[in-house]
Structure formats: C-alpha cells, structure tokens
Amino acid sequence: TAPCKSACPAHLEIPEYVELIKKGKFEESLHLIRRDNCLPGTVGRVCVRPCEFNCRRQNVDGPVQIKFLKRFVADYELERNHKPLVTAPEKKGAKVAVIGAGPAGVSCAYFLAQLGFKPVVFEALGEPGGMAAVGIPDYRLPRELLRNEAEFIKELGAEIRYNTDIGKDISFSDLTGGEYRAVFIAIGARLGTSMGVPGEGDDVTGFYKGADYLRDVALGKKVYVGDTAIIVGGGNVAIDCARTALRTGFKKVKIVYRRSEAEMPADKVEITDAKAENIEMCVLTNPKRIVVEGGRVVGVEVIDMELGPPDASGRRAPVEKVGSEHIIPADGCIMAIGQAIDLGLLKDATDIQTTKWKTVAVQGLNKLAAIRGNVGIFSGGDCETGPLTLIAGLAAGKEAAFQIARFIGEGSTEPMKEWVINKYIESLKPYDKKENVGQVAGTEPAKIHHMPVEKRIRTMEEVETGFTHEEAIAEARRCLRCYRLVVAAVG
Secondary structure, eight states, rough: OOOHHSSTTTOOHHHHHHHHHHHHOOHHHHHHTTOOSOHHHHHHHHHTTTTTTGGGGGTOOOOOHHHHHHHHHHHHHHHHHHHOSSOOOOOOEEEEEEEEEEHHHHHHHHHHHTOOOEEEEEEESSOOTTHHHHOOOOTOOOOHHHHHHHTHHHHHHHHEEEOOOOOTTHHHHHHHHHHHHEEOOOOOEEEEOOOOTTTTTTTTEEEEHHHHHHHHTTOOOOOOSSEEEEEEOHHHHHHHHHHHHHHOOSEEEEEEEEOOOOGGOOOHHHHHHHHHHOEEEEEEEEEEEEETTTTTEEEEEEEEEEEEEEEETTHHHEHHHTTTOEEESEEEEEESSSSEOOOGGTTTTTTTBBBBTSSSSSSSSEEEEEETTEEEEESSSHHHHOOOOOOHHHHHHHHHHHHHHHHHHOOOOOOHHHHHHHHHHHHHHOOOOOOOOOOOOOOOOOOOEEEHHHTTTTOSOOOOEEHHHHHHHHHHOOOOOOOOOOHHHHO
C-alpha cells in the first residue's frame, strides 16, 4: 500500500496512475482510475482530498496535486470525445434494485454491471447524481459532466428509472417481492436541517435550509434574492450556499460560524475562494433568533462566542459571552448546519433497523441490513454512515456491489477479506507528518487556474480550469512513489 492509497476511501492505485501521467500515458491512467472510481472527472473536481493530506511529499514542499491530476486525465478523454475503456460481460446474473442514483448508487450499479448482474437504479430526481447534482453548485461541478459520467452505467447494461421515488411511486416491499435478488439502499442525505431557534420557518420569506436552497437553485426554481444574506454554518455546504447566494444576486453575503475560522470544517481551498469573492466571515458568532417582521427576514440576532476547553470532537467548545447579543441586519438567512436522511421509504420495514442518528443500521463491512426471504437488503453511503463525502459514497457502492455478488453467488454474508485488510491498514495510519522524508525541497505544487473574480461572481459557469499537459506531467514527477509492504493474515 501507500499512505495516499490507504487514506483514500476507494483505495485507488494513486502512485500507479500518477506514474502513468508522468509517462504521458493519460488514457491508461484514467483506465486504471476507473477500476475503483466510476466518476473520475467529478471526484477530480470536488473530492476533499484525504490522499493529499496523507501525501509524504507535503513533508518536503507540498503534497502532490492528486485530485487535479485525476481531473486532468478525465478531461483529456472528454475533450477528445473518446469512449471509456470499460466493458461489461453479458448479463446472465440476477437483477438487483438500487435505490438512489447518487454516488453510492451509481458506483454500486457500475460494479454490479461489470460482474454480470442486471442493476436497476431508481432515482427520485429526473437526472443522476443525487445530492452531487443538486447539492454541489455548477460553478464547482458542471451538471453535464456529472450526468455524462453517471449515465455511462447504462452503456454497461444498467437501467436507470428517473422520477421514481421509492416509498411514494413504488413501495419498498415491491422491490423485495421476488423480481430482485438484492436491494441496495443508497438514498443520500437530501433533507436540510436547522437550529431550531425562534423565527425559523419554511413560510418565512428569505429563510432557507441549506440543502433545500441549493436544490431549488439547481432545479431552476425561483429563490428569494435580496440585499444581504446570512449563511449559518462552517462546512462545505455553508460555503456553497454563500457563493451561490452571491451569484443569484445578493449584494452582500456573510457567513456566521460559532468557532474560529481555523476550526471551520469546510475545505480550506473553498474558504479561500469565498473570501476572494468578498464573502465576509463572521466567526465566533452564533444565532439566537431570526428576526422576522411581516413574514420576512429582516435580521439575525447573534451572540459573540469565545473558545473554551475541547469538547467531544476534540475542538475547543464555543462558549457564549453573556450580554453580547446584537442584531445583524439581513433580508436572507440560510441555515447550512447539516443534512438529514429521509427514511420514509422504510416506515413499514420492521426488519430493517435504524440508528439513533436516523441512518440504516448494517452488520458491518458486509453492508447487510436484513435478509427478507432470499432477498438481501444492503445499504451504504450517507444513509448508512450519515453525511460524509462523495468519494466515501463511491467506495461504499463498490464494496456493496461485491458483497451483493458474494451473497447471490455463494449465499455468504461474510465481509470480503479485502475490506477487512483495507480497514486494518487504515488503522495503522502509514503517513507520519513528522517524518523526515530525506528529500530536498524542490518544486512546489502546481496551481490550478481560476476564472477572474469579477467575472465568476456573476455566473454559475465552472470557476476552475485544469492543468495543461506540461503542468500535469511536471506535477506527476513530484510523486515519491511511497509504497509500503504490509503482510497480514486474515482468518
């Protein structure tokens, strides 16, 4: 293994595909990526880069830009209108129902098709991608790119049934009645959440929950536009809401976050981009109530915070400063503090357990939630783990596909040994940020290109532009090929 590979939820062969880029073998590199990742262009744009945070090169002069190298080879194929070098065998296996065409669902169908099964994907929206399509703005992830990558599963023999909401259009029990030998639940975290402070309400003009706001914008629905928008939260969804509000017409956008900027969980790159667009960071500030007059948002009452001792998350807990309440005038407020899972489709499924976090309970690495007759019910992605990352969803779909194949073919519910070993190696944490790598600092990481700020804040067009051939090859040369030999016995 390698530290970067171990940190990647999908365990991509990162040093190998980077080496192929260094040699100018761009399509071969992409083919290798697709062994474990069916959405390379998508991940190459929006991945949170756990691989780069575990890259030994950062101990020298900065991590290899693994995400952008992945994007480069995906764009190389797209720009030349070449077809992916992936084929699937004749479909002789059983039919498998996949609920949700988000990253986990698409990934599961992608691998099931290559294993000879007949996946049928049910999607409530009219397009693939799930929350990646309607929760990540187009300026970061163009929908046409995501749609093309996701729909490639149809060329492998998968079927996608759009505008089909399981639990409403079709009951969950219909899927376990005999037509399908297995069901994979991958519905994603599509519900917005709020703080529960006074003044919140879906009927209040100018008030939104983060996930709902991004979905409305993505689907072309009319959204409220005013003078000043306050976004509550410190994660990537909050940053996306803030930058989207600016692009839809708000003149001023402020992010209210209860901890310091250094503790914001959002990608630091996204924070930098937001600040470059003059989005104001109101940190160590927390809402007390939404000020509403005549059914409209007119401000947000906040209180100043200070950091106390660390809490359960390991971060210093924010503590209110008594008597520091004040009102920030605003006519828009978007609560972007988290997302929730809609498990309504399982309301009558008494054999499927759920957790206190309202996620689907599975046995473990085998992703098995229940067996109904001879039908295996599996789950993965956000609806099983809670809201995580796109690459984690892709990994869950892949793992579920192989577990489903094993269940149908062997009747086994044991987790694949590969998943057990991967989990063990992850626990070893091969990367040591204090290690002296023994290299002399040389070439700093290549920089991605951006559309000028004054232009990009007026459009939803993609902000970033990928590497040139020369930049990609030069960046790939920075890889240290840090493979580690691990010997493990699995009983």
